[in-house]
Amino acid sequence: MTLLEGKNLTMVFGGLTALDSVNIHINKGEILGLIGPNGAGKTTLFNLLTGVYSPSRGSIYFKEREIKNLKPYQITRLGIARTFQNIRLFGEMSVLDNVIIGQHCRTRTGVFGAIFRPPAVRDEEKRVKEKAMEILEFVGLAEAAKEKAKNLPYGKQRKLEMARALATEPELILLDEPAAGMNPQETNDLIELIQKVNDMGKTVLLIEHDMKLVMGICQRIVVLDYGKKIADGTPEEVKNDENVLKAYLGAALDKEVK
Amino acid sequence: MNSYYVQILTVTGINIILAVSLNLVTGFTGQLSLCHATFMGIGAYTATLAALKLGIPFAVALILGAISAALFGFIIGVPTLRLKGDYLAIATLGFGEIMKNILLNLEITGGPMGLRGIPKVTNVYVVYLCVTLVIFSLNRIMHSRVGKSFIAIREDELAAEAMGINTANFKILAFVLGAFYAGLAGGLYAFFFRYINPNNFGFMKSIEILSMVVLGGLGNTYGALLGAAIITVLPEFLRSVSPVIAQYRMVFYGILLVAMMIWRPQGIMGENKVMKRRGQAA
Numbered sequence: 001m002t003l004l005e006g007k008n009l010t011m012v013f014g015g016l017t018a019l020d021s022v023n024i025h026i027n028k029g030e031i032l033g034l035i036g037p038n039g040a041g042k043t044t045l046f047n048l049l050t051g052v053y054s055p056s057r058g059s060i061y062f063k064e065r066e067i068k069n070l071k072p073y074q075i076t077r078l079g080i081a082r083t084f085q086n087i088r089l090f091g092e093m094s095v096l097d098n099v100i101i102g103q104h105c106r107t108r109t110g111v112f113g114a115i116f117r118p119p120a121v122r123d124e125e126k127r128v129k130e131k132a133m134e135i136l137e138f139v140g141l142a143e144a145a146k147e148k149a150k151n152l153p154y155g156k157q158r159k160l161e162m163a164r165a166l167a168t169e170p171e172l173i174l175l176d177e178p179a180a181g182m183n184p185q186e187t188n189d190l191i192e193l194i195q196k197v198n199d200m201g202k203t204v205l206l207i208e209h210d211m212k213l214v215m216g217i218c219q220r221i222v223v224l225d226y227g228k229k230i231a232d233g234t235p236e237e238v239k240n241d242e243n244v245l246k247a248y249l250g251a252a253l254d255k256e257v258k
Numbered sequence: 259m260n261s262y263y264v265q266i267l268t269v270t271g272i273n274i275i276l277a278v279s280l281n282l283v284t285g286f287t288g289q290l291s292l293c294h295a296t297f298m299g300i301g302a303y304t305a306t307l308a309a310l311k312l313g314i315p316f317a318v319a320l321i322l323g324a325i326s327a328a329l330f331g332f333i334i335g336v337p338t339l340r341l342k343g344d345y346l347a348i349a350t351l352g353f354g355e356i357m358k359n360i361l362l363n364l365e366i367t368g369g370p371m372g373l374r375g376i377p378k379v380t381n382v383y384v385v386y387l388c389v390t391l392v393i394f395s396l397n398r399i400m401h402s403r404v405g406k407s408f409i410a411i412r413e414d415e416l417a418a419e420a421m422g423i424n425t426a427n428f429k430i431l432a433f434v435l436g437a438f439y440a441g442l443a444g445g446l447y448a449f450f451f452r453y454i455n456p457n458n459f460g461f462m463k464s465i466e467i468l469s470m471v472v473l474g475g476l477g478n479t480y481g482a483l484l485g486a487a488i489i490t491v492l493p494e495f496l497r498s499v500s501p502v503i504a505q506y507r508m509v510f511y512g513i514l515l516v517a518m519m520i521w522r523p524q525g526i527m528g529e530n531k532v533m534k535r536r537g538q539a540a
Binding site for chain 2: 052071072073076077079081082084088089090091092093097100101102105107109110111113114115121124125145164167203205208
């Protein structure tokens with residue numbers, strides 16, 4: 001079953017065509033990898049799917065509903081969450097509060113509720129806090145709950161980005177280079193974590209340069225080059241695709257996979 | 259207590275309400291507003307006119323003043339909060355000047371003569387009751403889902419939006435709440451001094467409130483409280499030390515702010531720098 005479908009997506013910035021008539025679909029429950037050389041349009045595609053930009057042409061359907069004119073917060077409410085390539089945590093807030101903020105769109109307390117604190121609000125706060133702790137346990141950050149997000153080491157900040165995205169209760173989670181800057185040990189932990197998220201029934205779209213990670217866990221891979229889709233298939237198919245080899249992977253791939 | 263001290267104490271209380279409410283907008287939500295005194299003025303004029311012309315009881319008039327300031331906060335907030343940083347500051351500055359000119363030229367507001375003969379119904383106890391209520395409700399808001407959303411917007415607007423926060427609405431909400439409290443302070447001011455005119459609520463007053471928040475520390479309610487107390491009491495203290503120093507009190511006050519910006523830009527109790535560098539959109 002198709003969870004998300006982008007048809008004919010084109011994005012033009014001034015005279016630059018960052019994406020050119022890209023068709024992409026994501027099946028429910030899969031881990032889809034999105035790869036391509038720098039400047040291929042991967043992050044632009046992410047920004048289209050999450051409503052940061054509206055496509056110049058084309059349309060996007062999430063669960064058969066057109067979402068291309070929705071704002072990012074509306075798309076999050078529908079069930080698409082994302083992490084950022086350059087980490088964007090709420091640095092001055094605690095780790096726990098970062099995850100609590102993630103549940104914003106699933107809670108409702110307003111100004112009057114906040115001031116008068118009726119039982120419903122207290123219950124909601126308790127639930128939100130428990131859920132946040134659960135998520136922190138899940139990603140392995142429970143003991144850092146009270147620290148300021150900006151004081152976490154880099155690898156843990158990446159995990160917190162993921163925890164925060166999970167807190168929005170997404171069906172589809174978009175990860176923008178989650179392994180960037182991680183050491184091999186951290187990358188292995190991350191692979192395990194992504195696998196666990198997928199086992200929970202969440203669909204994953206992953207941008208990544210780390211070939212070991214992509215080839216290891218993605219069931220299907222889409223390759224972009226200069227804003228165009230040049231391949232779409234299983235890791236095995238993509239690895240042997242002539243266009244892909246020519247455009248970008250080259251001989252380096254074989255070496256890395258082994 | 260000597261009536262001079264009572265007056266200083268009362269003014270301090272009114273300034274505390276102004277500072278902690280501006281801190282909500284600028285310190286917690288990160289939106290630089292330069293028209294906070296204008297909202298105070300709207301509250302003062304509305305409450306006064308309601309009491310003088312319509313004979314509405316004092317307590318109700320105060321709340322009407324706060325509500326009308328909040329309403330203006332909404333009207334000005336909807337178009338301007340799409341703007342960021344300096345542009346928002348300039349738009350609020352423009353709004354402040356427009357409102358001042360309206361107050362100067364309307365007949366009902368008494369033009370440059372202002373409104374006089376207002377009954378003195380506020381006293382130091384009423385003011386500090388209001389201070390307590392304002393700080394109590396602000397603390398509750400800041401510890402809730404709403405307050406956390408304000409801080410998230412200050413920390414990273416794009417990430418806040420990605421968390422499902424309708425950032426435009428929450429920025430307007432912060433602005434409206436800030437204006438509400440400022441309007442309340444305006445009403446208290448009018449019923450205490452018994453005379454108001456448009457110059458009480460001009461740009462210089464907005465800057466004075468901003469100085470209190472910056473001195474005390476952006477993003478800390480008790481910092482704003484402390485800043486308001488210092489900036490209200492210090493000039494009076496200097497006046498009492500020596501009449502000569504009193505003539506230079508505005509100079510001291512300026513030097514203090516310059517020194518703060520150099521050695522402790524985050525303010526006495528604040529943790530955030532005034533001009534925080536933000537990452538650009540991914």
